[in-house]
Amino acid sequence: MQSINFDQTINAWSSIAGNVFVPHTEEEYDRLVEILDRLIDKVGQDESHPLASLMEVIGVLIEAYETEYIPQLEEKNLDDFETCNLTKIIECDRMGRFHQGGALPIG
Numbered sequence: 727m728q729s730i731n732f733d734q735t736i737n738a739w740s741s742i743a744g745n746v747f748v749p750h751t752e753e754e755y756d757r758l759v760e761i762l763d764r765l766i767d768k769v770g771q772d773e774s775h776p777l778a779s780l781m782e783v784i785g786v787l788i789e790a791y792e793t794e795y796i797p798q799l800e801e802k803n804l805d806d807f808e809t810c811n812l813t814k815i816i817e818c819d820r821m822g823r824f825h826q827g828g829a830l831p832i833g
Contacts, residue, residue: 746783749791758788 749755765781772778 748787755788755791758784762788
């Protein structure tokens with residue numbers, strides 16, 4: 727097991743603590759989402775990029791906040807939503823609007 731150099735860790739953490747933190751408020755959550763968006767723009771799909779693991783860590787922090795604080799759709803409501811949209815697509819297809827680039831009905 728590798729030992730940790732606390733002095734070095736304190737110095738490093740002090741410089742990044744403003745960008746890597748556990749969000750407890752919506753404002754902090756929004757800040758992390760903004761940081762992640764900027765990282766995605768910078769890193770893209772390059773898994774060997776030096777900031778790729780930071781992007782992953784921030785993604786995990788965002789996911790943890792969403793799991794704890796953002797209400798999920800109930801399974802029944804999600805099923806109803808999917809059925810409703812599928813029905814509208816089928817109706818549009820039958821009327822020929824779907825394949826001709828027509829807009830799907832709303833509501």
